Amino acid sequence: MRNRLRSLPSLVFVLSSASSLAANGDLDPTFGVGGTTTAGVSQAGLQLPVAPVVMPDGRILTCAPLGANGPSGTDFLVVRYLADGGLDTSFSFDGKVTVDFGGSNDQCNAIALQSDGKIVVVGSTNAAGNSDFAIARLNADGTLDTSFGNGTGKVVVAFDNGGTNADIGGGIAIQPDGKLVAVGMANSASNGDDFAIVRLLPDGTRDPAFNLTGRVIVGFDFPASSNKTDEASSVAVDPAGRILVGGVAQTVGNGLDFAVARLLPNGQLDADFDGDGRATIGFDLGASGNDLCYRMLLRHDGRIVLIGAADTSSSSAVNNDMAVARLMPDGSPDVTFGIGGKTVLSFDLIPNGADGAFAGVEQSNGKLIIGGIAQHNLSPLGMKGALARLNADGSLDGQFGTFGKVLLDFERTSPSQQFVLGLALQGTQIIATGVVTIPGAGDPPPQDVYVARLQNDLIFADGFD
Numbered sequence: 001m002r003n004r005l006r007s008l009p010s011l012v013f014v015l016s017s018a019s020s021l022a023a024n025g026d027l028d029p030t031f032g033v034g035g036t037t038t039a040g041v042s043q044a045g046l047q048l049p050v051a052p053v054v055m056p057d058g059r060i061l062t063c064a065p066l067g068a069n070g071p072s073g074t075d076f077l078v079v080r081y082l083a084d085g086g087l088d089t090s091f092s093f094d095g096k097v098t099v100d101f102g103g104s105n106d107q108c109n110a111i112a113l114q115s116d117g118k119i120v121v122v123g124s125t126n127a128a129g130n131s132d133f134a135i136a137r138l139n140a141d142g143t144l145d146t147s148f149g150n151g152t153g154k155v156v157v158a159f160d161n162g163g164t165n166a167d168i169g170g171g172i173a174i175q176p177d178g179k180l181v182a183v184g185m186a187n188s189a190s191n192g193d194d195f196a197i198v199r200l201l202p203d204g205t206r207d208p209a210f211n212l213t214g215r216v217i218v219g220f221d222f223p224a225s226s227n228k229t230d231e232a233s234s235v236a237v238d239p240a241g242r243i244l245v246g247g248v249a250q251t252v253g254n255g256l257d258f259a260v261a262r263l264l265p266n267g268q269l270d271a272d273f274d275g276d277g278r279a280t281i282g283f284d285l286g287a288s289g290n291d292l293c294y295r296m297l298l299r300h301d302g303r304i305v306l307i308g309a310a311d312t313s314s315s316s317a318v319n320n321d322m323a324v325a326r327l328m329p330d331g332s333p334d335v336t337f338g339i340g341g342k343t344v345l346s347f348d349l350i351p352n353g354a355d356g357a358f359a360g361v362e363q364s365n366g367k368l369i370i371g372g373i374a375q376h377n378l379s380p381l382g383m384k385g386a387l388a389r390l391n392a393d394g395s396l397d398g399q400f401g402t403f404g405k406v407l408l409d410f411e412r413t414s415p416s417q418q419f420v421l422g423l424a425l426q427g428t429q430i431i432a433t434g435v436v437t438i439p440g441a442g443d444p445p446p447q448d449v450y451v452a453r454l455q456n457d458l459i460f461a462d463g464f465d
């Protein structure tokens with residue numbers, strides 16, 4: 001996760017629609033300015049705003065790290081927008097809240113909304129070179145919730161299994177009973193990085209009903225070595241209370257594969273899931289064998305969607321493509337999706353380009369929208385925000401954008417570095433969040449957090465949505 005979440009890898013709208021409404025994938029001009037809005041921050045190397053949360057009233061929440069690494073440190077930045085893209089001034093007066101855990105590098109990696117309107121953010125805090133999970137809870141007005149974390153609104157969780165003692169939170173889920181499940185990675189001297197899971201009671205204390213200590217370590221151990229990389233970035237809780245954790249696992253050949261673990265409510269691995277509670281999915285199309293999962297979704301029917309990037313290079317040259325895998329509820333490949341449960345799609349704006357997907361959201365009709373990047377320039381580096389929509393069988397949906405694909409085109413500089421890092425639905429409309437390069441001096445150049453809204457009519461010529 002240090003390699004994948006802290007620094008994402010270096011990896012128009014034309015539609016002939018049956019609907020008389022605006023084309024699917026076009027920026028919505030009624031949102032923000034021309035379909036986009038920004039947080040109004042300027043920071044070099046800002047690459048980590050997380051997937052947005054759309055509130056029941058249409059307002060939008062996201063978070064990102066704010067500030068420079070070093071003695072001055074970074075803090076969690078939580079931003080709330082009105083449904084139309086304006087900053088919500090009822091949220092800490094200017095729509096923005098910072099949360100400081102006191103470390104030199106506080107990085108937020110996920111955000112969730114409780115049913116009571118409270119906001120939970122998770123990431124990591126670093127003090128004296130030791131990183132720990134960092135979890136904060138805010139009231140609806142942006143103030144820290146003093147009923148959480150022994151009156152502070154903040155909780156720090158250490159696994160401290162040795163090695164670098166790097167424990168980094170990457171995903172958050174809220175159970176129906178109000179318990180919080182945070183996942184990420186924990187480093188140890190003997191096993192390298194492993195999946196790390198903690199479950200908290202609603203007041204922020206660790207849940208003793210979850211593996212006694214409230215913490216669980218899951219290793220895939222292919223191979224068992226001090227250098228392996230098993231890192232979790234997503235979590236979901238199914239209706240039976242079982243916890244699904246998605247990320248990457250290192251394989252015997254030292255490549256990385258998509259990986260999922262399923263835990264019982266008590267924290268034990270669920271043997272009904274792929275035999276031992278763990279499943280890996282390799283695309284194995286390129287020289288490195290590195291297939292990186294950034295996002296996991298749990299469908300309403302229990303099937304599991306994994307979204308990321310697959311190496312498709314034939315040599316040491318970089319060539320990554322968007323990659324999606326789908327599993328059945330028991331962890332086996334869903335052979336009704338793509339080829340053998342997997343599909344790969346490329347934008348190929350330049351030879352050997354770095355395309356990858358970091359985000360996804362499923363529509364009510366079962367179609368899947370994924371978002372990420374498509375490289376369009378080698379030097380200086382140029383990235384475009386890229387989206388695609390897949391039918392339920394994994395094929396590209398020709399009713400979206402250009403043959404199923406959309407390139408965002410609101411660059412502030414040329415060439416631009418523009419990333420889609422999060423997706424959500426606001427009604428039927430698509431909300432995309434990420435970063436975009438803005439004018440200014442520096443190497444890397446300054447960036448700002450953006451939110452964009454794309455038009456998305458679910459009613460097609462067949463009359464079904």
